[in-house]
Amino acid sequence: MTDDLPIRVAALYQFTKFGDPAAIKAPLAALCCAEGVKGTLLLAREGINGTIAGSDAGIAAVLTHVRALPDCGAIEVKESRAATMPFHRMKVRLKREIVTMGQPDIDPLDTGHYVAPQDWNALIADPDAVVIDTRNDYEVAIGTFAGAIDPGTKSFGDFPAWFQAHRDDLAGKKVAMFCTGGIRCEKSTAYLKAQGIDDVFHLKGGILAYLEQVPAEQSRWQGECFVFDERVSVGPGLTLGSYGLCRACRMPVGEAERKSPLFEEGVSCPACHASRTEAQRAGYRERHRQAMLAAARGEAHVGAVFAERDD
Template sequence: MNPADLPPTAHNAPVCVAALYQFAPFADHAALRAPLAALCEAEGIKGTLLLAHEGINGTIAGTHSGISCVIAHIRALPGCGGLEVKYSGAREMPFLRMKVRLKNEIVTMGEPGTDPLATVGTYVAPEDWNALIADPATIVIDTRNDYEVAIGTFKGAIDPETASFREFPQWFREHRETLLGQGKAPRVAMFCTGGIRCEKSTAFLKQEGVEEVFHLKGGILKYLETVKPEDSLWQGECFVFDSRVSVGHGLEQGDYSLCYACRVPLSAQDRASPFYEEGVMCPHCHAARSEEQRERYRERHRQQQLAHARGEEHIGVNPKSGAREKTSDESPDAG
C-alpha cells in the first residue's frame, strides 16, 4: 500500500478500511474463496468480500499491513490488476467478523444480460463532476437505497426511493418517459457510494438504448476524499455499510448512528427524541414494536454492553427468529 494513496483520515487512524470492487471474468470464482478467506483470517482482517463469476466486491478493515497483503492478493487474481481501492480510517474495528461469500452477482440488480465489461457509461473524475451535474441539460440520479439518500446526496439529484438496487430497473422503465422526454434524450449522470452500482446502472441504461450516460468515478467516497468542502455540491453525510454508519468530507467519521431495532440511520435529532432508546427503538420504529419485543431488545443491548466491558465481541441474536442479527456489513451494496 502506497501511503500517498491514503486520505489524511487513514494515516493515523488505528484501523484501515478498504472499499473495493472489480468486474472481472472469473472462470471458477468458488475456487478463489478458500485462499482469500484463509489470508484474511491470518492477517486479522474483518468485513465482507463477495465473489461471483463477474468479479469481486466488498469492504474490509484491519491493520495497514494486513490490508496491504489482502489487496496484493486480490490484484493478483485474473482481471484484477487494475483494482482501485477507496481507503479511509476508523477509530475502532467497524466489523464483527470476516465473511467471504459466493454470489450470483457482486451487486444484485437481477437484470440478465447487463455486463459492465461489455458496455458501460462514461467515467467522470471527481474534480469534473460539479460541472456536469450543475448543467441544466444533465439529469442526475442517485442509484442508492432510500435510507442512504435520506442522510445525504448531491444537490438536485433525483431520489428513486427504492428499497433495494433490484428495484432500479423497474423504476427507470416506469419513469423513463418523464425523465427523458420525447425529444433528444438529455445526459444522464448517476452516482453511488463507491461506484459499483453505477457500473451496473449505466450498463443497464446503455442496454436500454440511452446513449449519453455518465457516472462518478470512485463514487461518493472518492468525491468526498478529493473535493474540498468549500467547492462541494454534496449535502449531508454518506452512509457506509459498517459500524461507522456515515462519513463526511475527507472521509471523516460522521455523526449518524444506527437503530439496532430497524437498521435506520439516526441523526442527533432522532437520538434526542422521547421515542429513542439506545439499542431498543427509535422515532422510526417505536410504533411498530411490541413491549415484548422491546424487552428482548433491552436484554440484547445489556448483553452487548457487558461483553464490551469484558473486552469481548457480542454478535446479537434476532429476538424474533433466534437467527443472528443482520449487520450492515452484510449488505451486497457496499460499493
C-alpha cells in the first residue's frame, strides 16, 4: 500500500443482526457527510457492507462510529490509498441483503474455515483442493489465482445454480473459495455447508488482503483485481492497476480493449458496441464531453458517477 497518497480508502463488511437498519442510516449518513467521506454503505437486517474514502481523520471517525454498532467491534476493514477521491458522492442505502445471493434461509454467520493470506498458497497447492473464484466473469477476466475454477457467473445470485449443476463434482472434496474482500465467501461457504459440503475454506480478507500481505515474489495471483470504485483495478501491494472503465457498460477496459476499433473513450468498448445504438453512443459522447469540460474546471460531473455493484 502506498502510504504517501492523500486519500484513505476503507472497504468493510460485517454480518450481524440489525433489528432496525433504518434507525442506523440517518446518523451514519450525517457523520459521513460532515467528515467529507464519500462512497457507498449498504445496511440490511443481516449487517453492513461498503467502501468509503476520505481523509485519515474522516475515515477514522466513521470507522469509530461503525464499530460502536451492534456486534461490529471487530468489523473487517481493508484499507488502501488513492491519489484522488475515487467516489463522487456519499450513499447510505437500505437493502434486503448486503450482498445479494437470493438465498434468504442460509445463515451467513455459519461460514467455512478462514484461511489467512499467509497460509493460502499452501492450501491451493494441495492437489486434493478444488479452488473456486466466486466473483463474476468480468472480474475473473482481468485476474485470478492460478488453477482456480471460474463459474462464469454474471452476478453473485447465479452462484447457487452453478453449484447445483456441479455439486457432484465437489462432493467429498476440500473446497477453497475466494472473492474480492471476503464477503461473498461468507455467504457462498455458508451456502455450501447448508448443502452438505462440510470441508469448505475461504480466504480471510479476500484478494485485497492477499495482495496487501503476501510479497509479490511469493504471490500466486495472476493479473489485477477489479475493485468497486474509480480505481477500477489494483495490483500487488494494492497499487493502482492499469484498467479503466467503459462508461457505457461499466466493464473493465485494458490495453487490448483500448486498441480495438470498437473502443471509444467514454462511449463504447468491444463488450458493448454491438448492443448499443448510434443514438445511445451519441448520448454517451455528449456525456463524456461534459465530463471532460467539468474536469478541466476542477469540478465533478454527476453523469460520470461510477455505478454500484455488489461485492
